[in-house]
Amino acid sequence: MELKRLMHFLAVLGLFWSATSGSVLAQQAEVVLDKTENECRLFNMHTGVHPNNGNGPTKVDVSIIVADFLGVNDVDQQMDVDLFVTYTWLDSRLDNYDGCRLGKTEVWFPRIALLNSSNLRALNQNALNQVSVGEGGQVYYQQRYTGDVLSYHELHRFPFDKHGFKIQFATHLTDAANVVLTANAEKTWISDKLNIEGWNVSGVEIAAGTSRVHKSGEDLSTITLTINADRNPDYYLYRVMLLLMFVVFMSWVIFWIPPSRFEFQIGLGATSMLTSIAFNLSVANDLPELGYLTILDKALIWAIFLIFLSIVEALVTGLLVIKDRETSAVTLDRASRLVFPILLFGGWYLIVQLS
Structure with missing residues (x-):
């Protein structure tokens, strides 16, 4: 200064x-x-x-x-x-x-x-x-x-x-x-x-x-x-979005954990959720109280929503294991490894283009 x-x-x-x-x-x-x-x-x-x-x-x-x-x-x-x-x-x-x-x-x-x-x-x-x-x-x-x-x-x-x-x-x-x-x-x-x-x-x-x-x-x-x-935008890309991306990636580890370990999956998803919410609150201090959402707000909300979906996916695979359908649970995990990255980056692209 x-x-x-x-x-x-x-x-x-x-x-x-x-x-x-x-x-x-x-x-x-x-x-x-x-x-x-x-x-x-x-x-x-x-x-x-x-x-x-x-x-x-x-x-x-x-x-x-x-x-x-x-x-x-x-x-x-x-x-x-x-x-x-x-x-x-x-x-x-x-x-x-x-x-x-x-x-x-x-x-x-x-x-x-x-x-x-x-x-x-x-x-x-x-x-x-x-x-x-x-x-x-x-x-x-x-x-x-x-x-x-x-x-x-x-x-x-x-x-x-x-x-x-x-x-x-x-x-x-x-x-x-x-x-x-x-x-x-x-x-x-x-x-x-x-x-x-x-x-x-x-x-x-x-x-x-x-x-x-x-x-x-x-x-x-x-x-x-x-x-x-x-x-x-470099500051926000590297100090916010990049770090948030790592948090989202952390939640995707759920898809590589055996479905029978759903307690660990839920704990990892909850940790990722809390971390992403903390990111959202820290960024809010740099902006006025607006009556609308910015691109950064929408990107954060979309990332948090996908973390929530990963927790839901862990619950579904856990229920499949309880019902002796572990093969279906493993198949769902493998599909999620591809679908969730597409949803994240595709959603962010649309947010930037349509805002």
Whole structure:
């Protein structure tokens, strides 16, 4: 854990250094802040009036850099992210203030909120309340956010699931008709080095859209950032399914024990049953309380059911021995040696394909 945090710190430090030295900022803003405080003093600026007042909505360009994607918590339905968010818009009233850095309260500033429930924190406190002005009244605002965001991902295909984790921003209700958010895909990207384990991240997408407010019937302009990732199932395959498979194989030893030893057969089957149930309980701690079954749940239930069937088979062969039909009992054991593996692996295959 400490090594992971150190790697994350070094990665973000490198990104932040490049931003402050001009590389990232040049891509996002291309603003040279070269004016004095007196030259940047505003007079009679009506901050409550939109730049395009009376001439249509103000377009706010949004781009997002995913500096890091630290993990996904399936139990709490959260993802841990580190984002650089940039807003850009045109305010012709600031045409003569290129090269200035101004306070948010001194100019018109778009009210944009995150729709996902989150614990995001703004880290650049100096930049939190300031905007930069470029040529022609182009205004830039950049902020870094880090923390947990609700992911709302479903787990029907766990642990073979793929997700598009969405983070959605929207205009304030009072600005519904006056602000339109546009997505800047060229300046939206994700870092090549991510400190996330158990997931394969394939990329990010950004798109503009609308969201209807049911009470008022108004449409809010939205920006949706999608982080595409698929889970690496190796941990569950080797640490759960493989070990469970050995438990099931252990129950099949019943088919090689002479039918006359049915007490030993029943004891072995019961041990296998208890062990498989313990596996099920241990895996349940890694998942939220769902109203549906995942692939892993179905695979566990199917394996436990087959262990139960092996116990039933032992009872049947024991009854056949009592009735002096040991030959039939031996024949049933030999058939079970073939049928049960087919049932296990065939059932697991169908579960994966049909889920």
